[in-house]
Amino acid sequence: MTSPAIETAGLRKAYGRTVALESLDIRVESGEVFGFLGPNGAGKTTAVKLLLGLTRPSAGGGSVLGRPLGDLETRRRIGYLPELFRYQAWLTAREVLGLHARLGGLDSGQRHSEIERVLALVGLEGRGDDRTGGFSKGMQQRMGLAAALLGDPSLVILDEPTSALDPVGREDVRAIIRHAQARGSAVLLNSHLLGEVERLCDRVAIVNRGRVVAAGALTDLLGQAAVRLRVTGLPDDRAALVAFGGLEDDGEGWLVARGLDEERVPDLVAAIVGLGGRVHAVDPGRRSLEDLFLDLVRVPEAVA
Ligand SMILES: Nc1ncnc2c1ncn2[C@@H]1O[C@H](COP(=O)(O)OP(=O)(O)OP(=O)(O)O)[C@@H](O)[C@H]1O
Ligand SMILES: [Mg+2]
Known part of the structure; x- marks a missing residue:
């Protein structure tokens, strides 16, 4: 039996007195596109950092691709697009991707073709020799996506992959995510664009104040x-x-x-x-994910 791509139990992170993540229980199956949603400050990026081993949990734990959180070898099998991305401005797109390919442990013989594949996938094939410092925000985000997809990782974690993109770019990213899934990757998609999540994901978890407030198949959640x-x-x-x-x-x-x-x-x-x-x-009259989200996370107005 294949182990789930992600499994966490009671995952908690406190920064001093700020509790960023209260207690997270999620399970993402291998090969699925899973939506990870929640309002600003809910703890999504904190959870992503814990999954990647970039920060250590205060309590609880979990596994990624069948290995404990923070396992270095596993890190190479995860593609990651961070929420706030900034690449070495003096390097060209091909050089940045070359760096990522080496860090990700790609065979030297495979690197060149992989870099060309992902550049084309994100629509930057003509810009590979330009310095990233001259890229627009959307182009930088496309490059980050290319870096996350190098080497067909078993798990791709995308923290707001379309925040800088125009509607055409967002549509492109939907196709890219479906393509990654077809090549066998599981995708954890963190996005505030709920329509996008609704179109891409079979299952979602909604977190609020560091806890899961709803999780499951969209068809069940939307009733x-x-x-x-x-x-x-x-x-x-x-x-x-x-x-x-x-x-x-x-x-x-x-x-x-x-x-x-x-x-x-x-x-x-x-x-x-x-x-x-x-x-x-x-x-079809289906309730939208946005309606559900607002019902779950909207804080009632304080009564004076
Ligand atoms: N390094 C840190 N030091 C102190 N507090 C932090 C740190 N990182 C996150 N927090 C706090 O943890 C909480 C959750 O933050 P997090 O970035 O995980 O939210 P998020 O769900 O990703 O929000 P957004 O949708 O705005 O990206 C916030 O209150 C934030 O201020
Ligand atoms: Mg975030």
Whole structure:
């Protein structure tokens, strides 16, 4: 059985009197893209640093790729894009990546082709010989992503990989993350762009004040949807639709189906059409990750 990419139990970090991470329990399976979410100051970057062995836990522990936290050999199998990135301004992109490739223990014979592969992957193939000091913020972030993907690491940890990117760049990063997963990497994705997380991740954990407040598959966390259909021409006799549960008219031209399995929506549409109705729109009505996030982390206003 393959060990999980990440497993932590009661992971805690205090800096003096500031508790950065209270108690973290998460499990990321090998090969999955896992969303690690939470408001500013929730402890996400602290958790990432603990996973990488860049700082030591105050209590609790865990394993990464089946080895204890801080294991140096394991560090070479993890690609990491830090939240605050700054590269040696006097080096070219190829030189920076060469440095990372050597530190990551890539074979000398493999280095050149790997550097060219990741440069092309992040769309910097034409800029490899330019000094990174002259790169825009978004280009620097792309280069950091390239460095994190060198050598197909078993685990890729991305701390806000799209914070500096334009919408096209974000779309590129989604494709790059899917590509890394297809090549066998597990990805821990820390992002405030919840739409992005929703599109990429099967499972997420939301942390608040150093603790996990929700974790699991997105389909479970976001719950069953109330599917809404805009329908005209439906006869009064709707006996044929009884099998789809209680359908309600919302009074504004929409038919609302509660608790209907998404798989059955096409059958419902076909049944409506069979009765002579016309379906103009279908809204899956799923609760967004953003709604869930806000419900979980919004601090109630203090009552004066
Ligand atoms: N080196 C440090 N020394 C003192 N306090 C720290 C240190 N690093 C983090 N903290 C504190 O720990 C808490 C969690 O910080 P962390 O950077 O992990 O948050 P985060 O979830 O990554 O937030 P963001 O979304 O803003 O990146 C904050 O209160 C922060 O001030
Ligand atoms: Mg952070």
